[in-house]
Each structure stands twice: as C-alpha cells, then as structure tokens.
Amino acid sequence: HSEHCGEIMVSTTRPETMLGDVAVAVHPDDPRYQDFHGKQCRHPFNDRLLPIVTDTIVAMELGTGAVKVTPAHDHTDFLLSQRHVLPRLTVIGGDGKMTPLCGQWLEGVKRFDARQLVVNALVEKKLFRGKKEHAMTLPICSRSGDVIEPLLKKQWFVRCYGMAQKAIQAVEDGHLQITPHFYTKTWKNWLSNISDWCISRQLWWGHQIPAYRVEFLHSADKQEDQWVWGSNEDEARQRATVKYGVKPQDISLTQDTDVLDTWFSSALFPFAMLGWPQQTQDFQRFYPNSILETGSDLIFFWVARMVMLGTELTGQLPFKQVLLHSLVRDKHGRKMSKSLGNVIDPLDVIHGASLERLQQKVKEGNLDPREQEVAMEAQRKDFPKGIPQCGTDALRFALCSHKMIGEDISLSVSWVLSCRHFCNKMWQTLRFTLGVLGDNTTPVGNLEEVSHLSSMDRWICSRLYSTVAQVEKAFEEYELHAVTAALYSFWIHNLCDVYMESVKPVLLKQNEGLKHDGGKVRPAASVVLYHCVSASLVLLSPLMPFLTEELWQRLQPFRTDAAAQGSLCLQPYPRSSQMKHWHFPEEERDFLLVQEVTRVARSLRAQCGLTKEKPAMWVVCSPSQAHILLHFGSAVPTLSRVSRFHIYCPEGALPTVSSTPPPKGCLVGVVDHTCQLHLPLQSAMNINKQVAQLTQRRSKLVPKLDEILCKIQSPDYLIKVPAHVREQMDSQVRYGQVRTSNIIGHLDVGR
Incomplete structure (x- = not known):
C-alpha cells in the first residue's frame, strides 16, 4: 500500500488462518521484494493494513518467497511476532471452529469447511492466483487421527538461564562428572541455548499446578488475571490477603486446572522422595546421591532438569556422577515401537510367551487396524515359536553384556x-x-x-x-x-x-x-x-x-x-x-602353551574322525617347551583326550624325556615354529576325506603366506616397519612355512 497500487502474492497451505494474519514477511535479500521493505499491504477481507517485514527465517525458494504471518496459529510465526512486536489474533477456537474475530460469515464454521469458504471468497474477489501440489509433514494425533491445530494458550514458564549457567559450571568445575565424557559438549551446547521452560500441560493426569486465580468478590471493575501460589488453598488465601491487602472472605480462589510437565515432576524426584522441603533423616542421610544411571536420550528431558532444580531448591547437586547408557533397540537395530511390533516386554522374556499371547497383547492395545497387522506380521517373523522362558538373571546378564557406552544395544x-x-x-x-x-x-x-x-x-x-x-x-x-x-x-x-x-x-x-x-x-x-x-x-x-x-x-x-x-x-x-x-603369573604364561597343544591335538583327532578313541601322540618341541608340558603333568593328555604324549626334543633330550622320534607317516599339527604334534596315520578313519581337507587348507594358507612375504621383501620394509612388528611378521612366516611344509608332507603320505 503506497501511492502506487500493486499487490504482493503470498503462498499458504492453510487459507483458513488468513483472518488471523498480522503481517507479510519476506527475506531481506530477496531481489523481488526490495521495493516493498517498510511498506504496508491491505488485508483482502477486512481492509486491515499489514506491515511488510523482513526476516532471514523466510525461505526465498519456497512458494512466492512471501509468507503471511499468523502468530496465534504457527510456532515459527509466533517467534517472528516476538522479534517484530506484532499482535496475535486467535481465529480458531479450542473446539476447532472459527472465532467471532473472523466475522459473521465464518464464525462457528469448522476449520476445514472455512478453508474452502476462504478460497471461494478469494476467487470471487479475483484475488486467487492458483494452487499446486505441495508435499508437507502434517502433525496427526495418534489417538483421534485429527490434524493437530497449534493454538495460543496462556502457560506457566520457568526462567532457566541462571539455573542453566550453574549446571554448565558444575560440569566445567568437575563437581558433576558425565560418562561418556563426549556428552559434556552436548550438555554445554544445549544449556547455553536454553529457552524458558513451559511447565504447564492441559492433561487429566499429573500434579496439579499449585497456582490459584484470585477474584475480588465486591469489585465491579473488569479484572485482569491475578495469581497466588500455595501448597493448599488456605496457604494461597493467606498469601492473597497479604499481597492485595484484602480480607480473606472478600476473595474467591480457583486453582488452575493445568498439571505440571511430567519432566518437572520427575526433576523433583531426587529430593522430594526423601521428604523435602522438610529436613528429614532420609534427606540428610541420602541427599545428595552419588550416581545417576539412565538412558542417553534423557540427558536434557530429565538429567539437566534434575540438576537445575536440585541446585536451585536445595543448594546442592542431586548427584556427583551421571552414567548414560545407550538406547536398547531390537535385534535389527531398529528403535522399539508398538506399531512395528518389535517391543520386547521384559516380563515376556522372563516368563516366556507364546506367539498367540504376543499377538493378543497387540490386539488389546490402541493401534489402528493397519498398524496392528504390521505389528503382528513382524511378531510372526521374529518370534514364530514365541519367546522362550529365560528368567530374570539371564535377561539382566544379557543386557549388561552389551557395550553400554557410545553404541546402541541391539537386543536379541x-x-x-x-x-x-x-x-x-x-x-x-x-x-x-x-x-x-x-x-x-x-x-x-x-x-x-x-x-x-x-x-x-x-x-x-x-x-x-x-x-x-x-x-x-x-x-x-x-x-x-x-x-x-x-x-x-x-x-x-x-x-x-x-x-x-x-x-x-x-x-x-x-x-x-x-x-x-x-x-x-x-x-x-x-x-x-x-x-x-x-x-x-x-x-x-x-x-x-x-x-x-x-x-x-x-x-x-x-x-x-x-x-x-x-x-x-x-x-x-x-x-x-x-x-x-x-x-602365579608364570603358571598363567606357561599354560598358554598347554592350551595351544590341546587345541592342535583335538584338531588332529577331529581330522581323523576320532570320537571315543584316545590315541598316543608325539610332541616334537624345544627343551623349554618340554619342561612346561612335563610341569603340568597328566593334565595335558587329559585335556587333549589322548592316552599319552611322547615328548621328543631334537635340540637335546632332557633326562626325563624319551629320545625316540615320532614314526614316519604321521599327521602333523603345528603349534608354533618350534612345536609340532604327530599323530600316526594308522589312527585315521578316512584317508580321502583327510586329503580333501588338507588340500583346502593349503589353498587358503599359501596366498596368505605369499602376501606376508611380499610385504617383507618390499624395498622400504626395514625402514618403515617398527622392529617389534617385523619380529611378529617373521614369526608368522616361520609358522606358515612349517604348516605349509607339513601339509605337503601329509598329502604325499595320504596319496
């Protein structure tokens, strides 16, 4: 609106809210609207003048680049109205019908019926410039299926900035430790940008807010809302008489029907459960607590709120350490959801549940028929025979066996x-x-x-x-x-x-x-x-x-x-x-050889198909290894499931060791480059099967050995590779060469 006539085209997905528009917003850098900055335009229905404001929140590429501002029915518009000091007009009531502000032609009309009426009126006024398909996300109520309508309502807020600064300082000073440590950065970022906390909820359940509206019985003037608080009505009345200088019988009190946000009530838990504000014995003994363990997704909803309110109301941190565990997901890594049918009830795991029982629980829930079918199909796939009875301790041990810090838990x-x-x-x-x-x-x-x-x-x-x-x-x-x-x-x-x-x-x-x-x-x-x-x-x-x-x-x-x-x-x-x-560290160190000998001996038995028989074996090893095997005595053949070990030391016999070498034609198992086990092939049950197994093992071993040799023979191997790594690789080469040589020898014997 200026000395020259013109128009500014706005795009919207909610025409019914046009009656609550208070401004038009454009991006300050949008070249199409440079001449409109600071101007006004006239509302198409009530001739109200609307300012054209500039704000970087506007997306130039969406629609026409100019958006209508309806603060009472859109959160983003509400924030914009705060920055530009714009009024807020409520045009949709709590019953979903248009309010008297819209005029008689729309008053009392349902919101979606009003949408079409507004479009028709624009067409009639020749102000409608077209429509096109637009993909968007609609907030839908999970219970009623209705489209959720943002409405402006008076709420109770807690100013958080000061409390948040104390919570940040507690972590930086080391008075509060958060594990894993990387969450401390997230903690600071969130609390540094915290907004005032809306703590009132329009629900039927919860702690009713202890605030009372005061009405003066003998006053004829129109009264603004006056409030007092109290733990009960008598305390609130006493506060009101002092605050407003009136007699108790001259006022009427009505407690607000709103209830506290669940997380506000939960934030009081560490000290309220111990009798606070009274200095009870439990409070003095158990507060503050030592450690809080909870899910990482609750760091802001619960942990930060407990720290802020605990510090503010008691003067002390509610705990000294916070341990955050990861989310528990299903075996496929998906978040557990009733609609997906992948929620695992701990009681079902503890006591067991048939597939029929699992599906009955889905039917008893509040899912719509389509979600029910998806959930039941998922259960039929994941638990075709139901969930077996596992017991409480098995479930607890399974949960604790997952890495709880830094990774989500996929529970199977x-x-x-x-x-x-x-x-x-x-x-x-x-x-x-x-x-x-x-x-x-x-x-x-x-x-x-x-x-x-x-x-x-x-x-x-x-x-x-x-x-x-x-x-x-x-x-x-x-x-x-x-x-x-x-x-x-x-x-x-x-x-x-x-x-x-x-x-x-x-x-x-x-x-x-x-x-x-x-x-x-x-x-x-x-x-x-x-x-x-x-x-x-x-x-x-x-x-x-x-x-x-x-x-x-x-x-x-x-x-x-x-x-x-x-x-x-x-x-x-x-x-x-x-x-x-x-x-006894030397016993643990020496027993590692016994375990390797046992492993190779059992492998040789398996290759020969021996199940009940306990054949004799020869151990060809160094004197020090022979000493270790003799030290553990009968435990070595017992664990290896052989009748006897003949120990042979090529480097020099020990007094207590037989000097007889193993017979020819043995199946050889390599423990390391100085220790081998020999099992006479007469014990073999199936020569052809052994030959096939040996051939397969050789085909896997030779490429690995060639790869290591290629690395060792590279020109810069001695320069770039540390000494301890070279020593490990040399040991691997010797071990691989001995195994390859033995396999070739076995194949020659077998054929």
Whole structure:
C-alpha cells in the first residue's frame, strides 16, 4: 500500500488462518521484494493494513518467497511476532471452529469447511492466483487421527538461564562428572541455548499446578488475571490477603486446572522422595546421591532438569556422577515401537510367551487396524515359536553384556537364551562341586592350609585373581560388558572347560583314598574348586542376584566363617589386593602353551574322525617347551583326550624325556615354529576325506603366506616397519612355512 497500487502474492497451505494474519514477511535479500521493505499491504477481507517485514527465517525458494504471518496459529510465526512486536489474533477456537474475530460469515464454521469458504471468497474477489501440489509433514494425533491445530494458550514458564549457567559450571568445575565424557559438549551446547521452560500441560493426569486465580468478590471493575501460589488453598488465601491487602472472605480462589510437565515432576524426584522441603533423616542421610544411571536420550528431558532444580531448591547437586547408557533397540537395530511390533516386554522374556499371547497383547492395545497387522506380521517373523522362558538373571546378564557406552544395544532374544544356558551351566557346576565335597560336612579350610597345590591348582587360582583384577578395573570404568565377559570366560573357559576336566581323574582317585582313611583330609583340588566356585558366585551376584543367592546357600554347610552364613548380598566383594597370594603369573604364561597343544591335538583327532578313541601322540618341541608340558603333568593328555604324549626334543633330550622320534607317516599339527604334534596315520578313519581337507587348507594358507612375504621383501620394509612388528611378521612366516611344509608332507603320505 503506497501511492502506487500493486499487490504482493503470498503462498499458504492453510487459507483458513488468513483472518488471523498480522503481517507479510519476506527475506531481506530477496531481489523481488526490495521495493516493498517498510511498506504496508491491505488485508483482502477486512481492509486491515499489514506491515511488510523482513526476516532471514523466510525461505526465498519456497512458494512466492512471501509468507503471511499468523502468530496465534504457527510456532515459527509466533517467534517472528516476538522479534517484530506484532499482535496475535486467535481465529480458531479450542473446539476447532472459527472465532467471532473472523466475522459473521465464518464464525462457528469448522476449520476445514472455512478453508474452502476462504478460497471461494478469494476467487470471487479475483484475488486467487492458483494452487499446486505441495508435499508437507502434517502433525496427526495418534489417538483421534485429527490434524493437530497449534493454538495460543496462556502457560506457566520457568526462567532457566541462571539455573542453566550453574549446571554448565558444575560440569566445567568437575563437581558433576558425565560418562561418556563426549556428552559434556552436548550438555554445554544445549544449556547455553536454553529457552524458558513451559511447565504447564492441559492433561487429566499429573500434579496439579499449585497456582490459584484470585477474584475480588465486591469489585465491579473488569479484572485482569491475578495469581497466588500455595501448597493448599488456605496457604494461597493467606498469601492473597497479604499481597492485595484484602480480607480473606472478600476473595474467591480457583486453582488452575493445568498439571505440571511430567519432566518437572520427575526433576523433583531426587529430593522430594526423601521428604523435602522438610529436613528429614532420609534427606540428610541420602541427599545428595552419588550416581545417576539412565538412558542417553534423557540427558536434557530429565538429567539437566534434575540438576537445575536440585541446585536451585536445595543448594546442592542431586548427584556427583551421571552414567548414560545407550538406547536398547531390537535385534535389527531398529528403535522399539508398538506399531512395528518389535517391543520386547521384559516380563515376556522372563516368563516366556507364546506367539498367540504376543499377538493378543497387540490386539488389546490402541493401534489402528493397519498398524496392528504390521505389528503382528513382524511378531510372526521374529518370534514364530514365541519367546522362550529365560528368567530374570539371564535377561539382566544379557543386557549388561552389551557395550553400554557410545553404541546402541541391539537386543536379541536368542542372546538372552544363551545367557540362560550359562545359568544352567552354573547349576551343573555347583552339582559337580557338591558331589566332590560329598557327604562330609566338615568345613572347607582356607587355601593357605593346603599343604601342596598342583600346577593346575595354582593356574586356576591365578586365573581367578586375574579375573578379579579385570572386574575391578571394568567396574571402575563403568564397562559392565567387560565385567560380564571376564566372569563368563572364567566360569566357562577356565573353570569348567579346563580345570574341572583336568582334575576329574585326580578327584576320582583321591575320593577313593578318602574312603579308606575316614575322609578327614580333603583333596587339595576339592578345596580349590570350592573356593573358586564360592568366589565366582560373589563376583556374579550384582549381575545375577537370584541364581547366585540360591547356589550360595547350598554351599553353606561347608563354610567356617560365621559372617558368611547369611545372605550372599551381605558378603564383601572380592578385592585383588586381598588375593595376591593366589597370583602365579608364570603358571598363567606357561599354560598358554598347554592350551595351544590341546587345541592342535583335538584338531588332529577331529581330522581323523576320532570320537571315543584316545590315541598316543608325539610332541616334537624345544627343551623349554618340554619342561612346561612335563610341569603340568597328566593334565595335558587329559585335556587333549589322548592316552599319552611322547615328548621328543631334537635340540637335546632332557633326562626325563624319551629320545625316540615320532614314526614316519604321521599327521602333523603345528603349534608354533618350534612345536609340532604327530599323530600316526594308522589312527585315521578316512584317508580321502583327510586329503580333501588338507588340500583346502593349503589353498587358503599359501596366498596368505605369499602376501606376508611380499610385504617383507618390499624395498622400504626395514625402514618403515617398527622392529617389534617385523619380529611378529617373521614369526608368522616361520609358522606358515612349517604348516605349509607339513601339509605337503601329509598329502604325499595320504596319496
């Protein structure tokens, strides 16, 4: 609107809100509208003059580049109106109908009916310039299916800037630690740009806001809203009489029907649950807390709000550390959603659920029919036989076994089921231990009282010490997956697969001897086994509280310490500093050779198709390796499932070692470049099958060996490659050449 007539064309997807337009906005750099800056235009329906404002929030490339501004019905327009001091006109009411501000021709008309009426009126006035398809995102109510209408309503806000600065400072000063540390940057960025917090909600459930509207009963003047607060109406009335200087009986109070934002109520939890604002014993004893553990997606919704309100209302941080775990997703890495049908109910995993039960729960929900079908189809695909019963401890152990920091957790029911199998293995181990201890209920003494520990006894004790040290370090760094991995590995791979298998023959012989001497002295292996199982149960108790308590109680008759007679959860957690006398590092180092010999021996047995037979084998090795194998004695053939090992040292025989070399025509397995196992081919069940396997192994090994040799022979190998890496590669070459040579020899023998 100026001395020259003209028009400015605006684009909109919501014509019905035109009656609430208060301005037209264009981008300041848009060349099409440079002459319109600071001008006014006339509204097509009520002749109201609308200012043309410039703002960088306008997208020049969308529509005509000029947008109408309706602050009362669009959040972006509302923010724009704050910057340009524009009025806000509400033209759609809470009932979805047009308000009296629109005029009689639209008052009371439903919003979408009004849309068409506005378009028709523009056409009639010859002000309609066309329409075209436009893809956009519509906010839809999940319950009613209606398009959500933004409306301007009076709300309660909390000013957050000052509290946010204190929360930032607490982290920067080290008073509040956030783990993982990279979230501290996110913390600062969000709190530095925080807005006032709207804490009121128009819902039926929640804490009703303790604010009361004051009405003066004997005043004829039109009153603006006057408010007071109070924990109850009597307190609010008392405040109102003081604030406005009136008598209590001259005012009427009405409590606001709005309720507090859930996150506001939750932010009060750390101190409100302890009796605040009263200085109760619980509050004085337990506040502030030490650590908060929660999901990383709640760092702003909950954690930041707790820190801000806790500091503001109590003068103290609610906790000193925050540990944020990752989101738990389904096995495909998708976020769990009812509409996708991939939500895993912990109770279904604990108790088990048939497919029919899972689908019935979907039908009982509030999904629409199409979402129901998608969800049920996903369940039929992922859980065709339902969810097996896994138990609480298996689920807890499975969740803790995932890396919780920095990566999302993809939870698979099959992994929980494998943890249930671990629980079963714990039961079996305890049954074996009780069988070893027998009917003799004499308390098991301390390890220090055992006169002689075998090499295997010392090895398992040292492995337990190392496991305790690993667990300590992992707990300190909040790496629960490392805790579970260490404890699982010790129980399954060290205690069950190695130690128990190696000492079974020894225990059988010693138990026979006990029957003849009255059973007064327990075998050393049974004492070691008892202490390893008992200590492992204590280590596992935070992760598996129910199962470990049950198994712990079954070992009660054999305990000497009166303090250990109670519940497992009352026992002190094992500390490596108290178990240093169990540490035998040389045994752990030497046993690595035994494990490799065992692995290769079992591989040779498998190649020959031997299942029950226990053939004799030859070990060709260095004197130092022979000494190690002799040191661990009968455990080596027992674990390898061979009848006997003949040890041969080409470099020079030991006094206790046979000097007889292995016979010709043996199947050879390579432990390393100085140690080989020889199994006579007469033990083979299927020569043709062995030849095929050997040929396949050679075809895989030769290219790898050639690749390493190519690297070593490169001109700059000695210059660029560090000495320790060259040493490793040289060892790999020697090992590969020995294996290749043996495979070629086996093929010659087999053919």
